[in-house]
Amino acid sequence: MSLRSYAGADRLRSIVGGDRSSLVLLLPLVVAFTVLFVVPVGQLFSRAFVLDGTITLANFREILSTELYINIILRTIRISALTTVITMVSGYLLAYYIVFRSSNKRLLLLLVFVTMMVDLVIRIFGWVVAFSRGSILEIITSPFVDNFSILFSETAIVIGLVQFTLPFMIFVTVGVLSNIDNTLVEAARDLGATRFQAFLRLTLPLSLNAVIVGGSLVFALSMSSFVSPQLLGGGRNRMIANTIFSLIGNSGEWGIAAALGFTLLVTTAGILAVFVAVVTTLLGSDRP
Amino acid sequence: MSGLIERVLWKSAAGGIFLFLFFPLLLVVLISFNPDGFVFPPSGVTLEWYVSMLNDSALIDAFLLSVGLGICTALITLPLVILASVGLRNEGLPGQQYLENVFLFPLMVPEVVLGFALLIYFSSLGLTGSTIGIVFGHIMFTTPFALQTILAAMKGVDTSIEDAAHDLGAGSLQTLVYVTLPMIKPAIIAGAGYVFILSFTNVTMTLFLVGSGTVTIPVEIYQYISFSIDPTVAAVGAVLILVSTSVVIYMDRVFSVQEISGF
Amino acid sequence: MSSININSVTKEFGDLTAVNDVSYTINDDEFFVIVGPSGCGKSTSLRLIAGFETPTRGSISLKGEPIDHLKPEDRDIRMVFQDYALFPHMSVGDNITFGLKMNNVDPDTHESRVADVLDLVGLSDIEESYPETLSGGQQQRIALARALVLEPNVLLLDEPLSNLDKNLRDRMQVELKRIQDETGVTAIHVTHNQEEALSLADRVCVMNDGVIEQIGPPEEVYYRPQNRFVAEFLGDSNTFSATVLGSDAGATVLGVADSSTRITSDATPSGGDTQTVFFRPEHVRVAERVSEEDPNTFDATVASRLFTGDKIKYQVDLAEGAEDNGLTFTAFSDSQWKTGQSVRVQVPQEHVLLL
Numbered sequence: 001m002s003l004r005s006y007a008g009a010d011r012l013r014s015i016v017g018g019d020r021s022s023l024v025l026l027l028p029l030v031v032a033f034t035v036l037f038v039v040p041v042g043q044l045f046s047r048a049f050v051l052d053g054t055i056t057l058a059n060f061r062e063i064l065s066t067e068l069y070i071n072i073i074l075r076t077i078r079i080s081a082l083t084t085v086i087t088m089v090s091g092y093l094l095a096y097y098i099v100f101r102s103s104n105k106r107l108l109l110l111l112v113f114v115t116m117m118v119d120l121v122i123r124i125f126g127w128v129v130a131f132s133r134g135s136i137l138e139i140i141t142s143p144f145v146d147n148f149s150i151l152f153s154e155t156a157i158v159i160g161l162v163q164f165t166l167p168f169m170i171f172v173t174v175g176v177l178s179n180i181d182n183t184l185v186e187a188a189r190d191l192g193a194t195r196f197q198a199f200l201r202l203t204l205p206l207s208l209n210a211v212i213v214g215g216s217l218v219f220a221l222s223m224s225s226f227v228s229p230q231l232l233g234g235g236r237n238r239m240i241a242n243t244i245f246s247l248i249g250n251s252g253e254w255g256i257a258a259a260l261g262f263t264l265l266v267t268t269a270g271i272l273a274v275f276v277a278v279v280t281t282l283l284g285s286d287r288p
Numbered sequence: 289m290s291g292l293i294e295r296v297l298w299k300s301a302a303g304g305i306f307l308f309l310f311f312p313l314l315l316v317v318l319i320s321f322n323p324d325g326f327v328f329p330p331s332g333v334t335l336e337w338y339v340s341m342l343n344d345s346a347l348i349d350a351f352l353l354s355v356g357l358g359i360c361t362a363l364i365t366l367p368l369v370i371l372a373s374v375g376l377r378n379e380g381l382p383g384q385q386y387l388e389n390v391f392l393f394p395l396m397v398p399e400v401v402l403g404f405a406l407l408i409y410f411s412s413l414g415l416t417g418s419t420i421g422i423v424f425g426h427i428m429f430t431t432p433f434a435l436q437t438i439l440a441a442m443k444g445v446d447t448s449i450e451d452a453a454h455d456l457g458a459g460s461l462q463t464l465v466y467v468t469l470p471m472i473k474p475a476i477i478a479g480a481g482y483v484f485i486l487s488f489t490n491v492t493m494t495l496f497l498v499g500s501g502t503v504t505i506p507v508e509i510y511q512y513i514s515f516s517i518d519p520t521v522a523a524v525g526a527v528l529i530l531v532s533t534s535v536v537i538y539m540d541r542v543f544s545v546q547e548i549s550g551f
Numbered sequence: 552m553s554s555i556n557i558n559s560v561t562k563e564f565g566d567l568t569a570v571n572d573v574s575y576t577i578n579d580d581e582f583f584v585i586v587g588p589s590g591c592g593k594s595t596s597l598r599l600i601a602g603f604e605t606p607t608r609g610s611i612s613l614k615g616e617p618i619d620h621l622k623p624e625d626r627d628i629r630m631v632f633q634d635y636a637l638f639p640h641m642s643v644g645d646n647i648t649f650g651l652k653m654n655n656v657d658p659d660t661h662e663s664r665v666a667d668v669l670d671l672v673g674l675s676d677i678e679e680s681y682p683e684t685l686s687g688g689q690q691q692r693i694a695l696a697r698a699l700v701l702e703p704n705v706l707l708l709d710e711p712l713s714n715l716d717k718n719l720r721d722r723m724q725v726e727l728k729r730i731q732d733e734t735g736v737t738a739i740h741v742t743h744n745q746e747e748a749l750s751l752a753d754r755v756c757v758m759n760d761g762v763i764e765q766i767g768p769p770e771e772v773y774y775r776p777q778n779r780f781v782a783e784f785l786g787d788s789n790t791f792s793a794t795v796l797g798s799d800a801g802a803t804v805l806g807v808a809d810s811s812t813r814i815t816s817d818a819t820p821s822g823g824d825t826q827t828v829f830f831r832p833e834h835v836r837v838a839e840r841v842s843e844e845d846p847n848t849f850d851a852t853v854a855s856r857l858f859t860g861d862k863i864k865y866q867v868d869l870a871e872g873a874e875d876n877g878l879t880f881t882a883f884s885d886s887q888w889k890t891g892q893s894v895r896v897q898v899p900q901e902h903v904l905l906l
Contacts, residue, residue, distance in 0.1 A: 036425075
């Protein structure tokens with residue numbers, strides 16, 4: 001029982017059972033993770049960068065030189081940006097309502113969660129129906145709109161994407177707003193601020209990281225979305241994900257599809273990572 | 289601005305956004321009972337689409353497959369995640385926090401990319417279109433979500449209660465089985481429900497993994513919508529809405545929804 | 552016979568030394584109370600004995616056998632936690648039998664043991680209840696029962712009464728003493744409440760900043776503190792820095808507050824001319840007129856008065872010596888004095904101690 005054994009025993013004591021067994025516990029997950037995630041994604045990347053056995057950027061060059069692909073990329077960015085703006089505003093609004101103005105926060109959150117858990121295909125299907133001829137929307141808007149042709153347009157895609165991403169924005173924002181101490185607002189109003197001033201000077205800045213993280217999440221989700229553009233956009237309004245899907249039919253094009261996939265991954269992961277890093281450094285280490 | 293007007297404006301705004309979220313769901317349910325299909329206004333109420341759905345063996349098969357897949361995925365993912373959570377929580381090593389985040393990586397990868405990657409991978413293994421392939425894909429996809437829930441719950445367990453168990457004579461394994469796990473039972477149940485739904489409703493990634501004999505219900509619906517316009521789909525949709533809602537309500541009884549979503 | 556031996560134990564957490572080379576012995580069947588301010592190392596000491604921490608240096612032994620290498624579950628030492636740590640998902644009965652199961656006690660005896668221990672702590676018929684439905688006092692007693700049912704050698708109590716209101720606390724103190732008496736278990740009780748320490752302990756151990764200031768029976772540490780910290784920590788006190796001026800008729804004369812005020816003491820100074828003068832408020836006599844012949848008589852004005860129910864505490868400003876010498880005595884008195892009133896105070900020499 002040397003003195004050295006005391007120090008070592010102490011550190012080990014913090015590990016379950018005083019032995020290294022906890023590392024073993026991680027093994028199944030690590031194995032599954034490697035086999036089912038790391039390797040496949042790695043293979044994908046290799047497809048993107050390898051052509052005929054040599055490492056090359058040929059796939060990427062082809063993407064950048066084809067007008068079709070460039071248009072698709074630009075369209076994806078455009079639609080995602082519009083979706084992000086709409087979702088951020090309406091999501092923040094509803095989140096604010098739920099946290100500060102409603103009487104049954106838990107029920108409302110449950111309702112939002114329910115929409116999130118219904119198959120996206122069904123929700124988009126609902127919009128397909130809403131936009132098709134003879135639907136209730138056509139009847140309601142007939143006094144104002146001559147040609148009801150929302151379906152298969154970029155507008156339709158945006159609406160579908162808002163449907164998809166709104167719950168995420170709401171949850172992120174609700175999480176952050178809930179953590180704001182309401183007594184701060186009460187103190188501000190006690191000192192003479194109106195509700196709106198308290199919001200502008202207190203609540204909004206404190207919830208800024210929700211806005212940023214939520215917004216980047218929404219943007220990333222929109223950029224990589226498949227179902228909405230596929231069902232609501234039609235053949236002429238493809239986004240990146242749809243393009244990848246359409247390319248897999250022909251294995252000769254897998255290289256390009258992989259390159260697109262890689263680009264998409266790097267872009268969305270990059271956006272998320274950058275924004276989260278910015279937020280944590282600017283506003284402290286609170287995970288939203 | 290008077291208080292009343294303010295309140296009315298708030299209620300309308302919130303109500304409007306909620307209406308937007310639920311609009312497609314309501315429409316689908318409405319259509320499933322509408323004899324005229326997608327045309328509004330409905331001329332009556334009918335169950336013909338439900339009958340048609342029940343007679344469609346492809347749909348029934350897909351539904352059963354999805355249920356089976358969901359249960360399978362939950363049964364495999366949960367133990368995996370629980371084990372890992374125990375390991376992650378007690379780790380004294382400095383890299384622990386990064387390790388946690390590493391397992392969240394699949395969340396950052398777009399589903400298309402995940403699906404495509406698995407497609408390439410499985411094709412080299414001869415697993416394309418197989419049920420096993422879909423299970424693997426779903427396990428990989430749902431693990432980060434389940435990990436969020438379970439790990440957070442485990443971290444919330446009061447260590448003095450576990451100390452008390454040790455003090456009374458329980459070894460580490462005994463403490464885990466008799467004290468820690470029962471205390472996070474709500475999280476485990478909620479996590480299982482969450483994994484089930486994520487698997488049950490997954491479309492994009494699964495699209496890359498299905499084969500002619502193995503189709504899940506979301507993919508089946510997707511194909512129906514893409515290739516034909518048949519109100520039977522609405523009936524299926526209504527049923528799925530019911531299933532999802534029930535699972536969520538059951539989960540909520542056990543666990544607060546906000547904590548599940550990880551936010 | 553000694554039960555627990557702490558031998559030169561030091562516990563460091565990185566840069567922080569929580570327990571600094573302490574050695575003491577806890578006797579069998581003793582109610583030993585460790586008391587001190589927050590951060591003094593008392594909780595760490597308890598956790599070292601329980602086995603949740605290992606000493607950085609030194610060793611701990613139970614009945615002569617070292618136990619440092621034993622995990623908490625393998626020590627015959629049971630603990631009552633500060634927040635009770637009852638298993639929320641188990642009934643009271645299951646909570647109590649948990650330890651019995653973990654230690655492979657004959658299942659046939661479980662029922663009677665549970666009943667006996669519940670009877671011991673003064674609760675019965677609540678085996679089916681769940682912890683969340685019980686009051687704080689009840690939970691505390693269940694936590695106690697859960698530990699005692701295993702008939703341990705040593706019982707550790709980590710500030711178990713801190714969360715209770717005063718009446719309940721007072722009652723539980725009596726209960727704790729009774730239970731310890733009946734079972735004969737060695738009890739080590741940790742608290743920051745010095746009143747509690749004095750009323751419960753067979754011996755009190757005063758800790759401060761990782762070291763032991765004094766160990767002894769309650770009356771000894773209270774009336775004969777060995778240093779200023781112990782004097783001031785336990786109860787109200789009057790402590791002043793003083794210089795030895797000489798002696799007079801066998802008594803030491805000291806100067807306080809620039810030597811302008813003189814106090815005489817029966818005690819003999821040790822270790823130099825700088826001393827700390829100490830006496831308890833209950834030894835200060837307050838009167839309108841006090842005989843001039845008694846030593847340590849001073850003029851004073853009542854500065855404040857605090858009614859605490861069982862006594863009245865006065866702060867009196869001394870008028871002796873230089874103006875505004877800032878000397879204030881704390882005194883207990885049964886009589887009613889008004890603030891601003893002029894009084895005479897007197898401290899008997901024999902009660903003035905030098906630290």
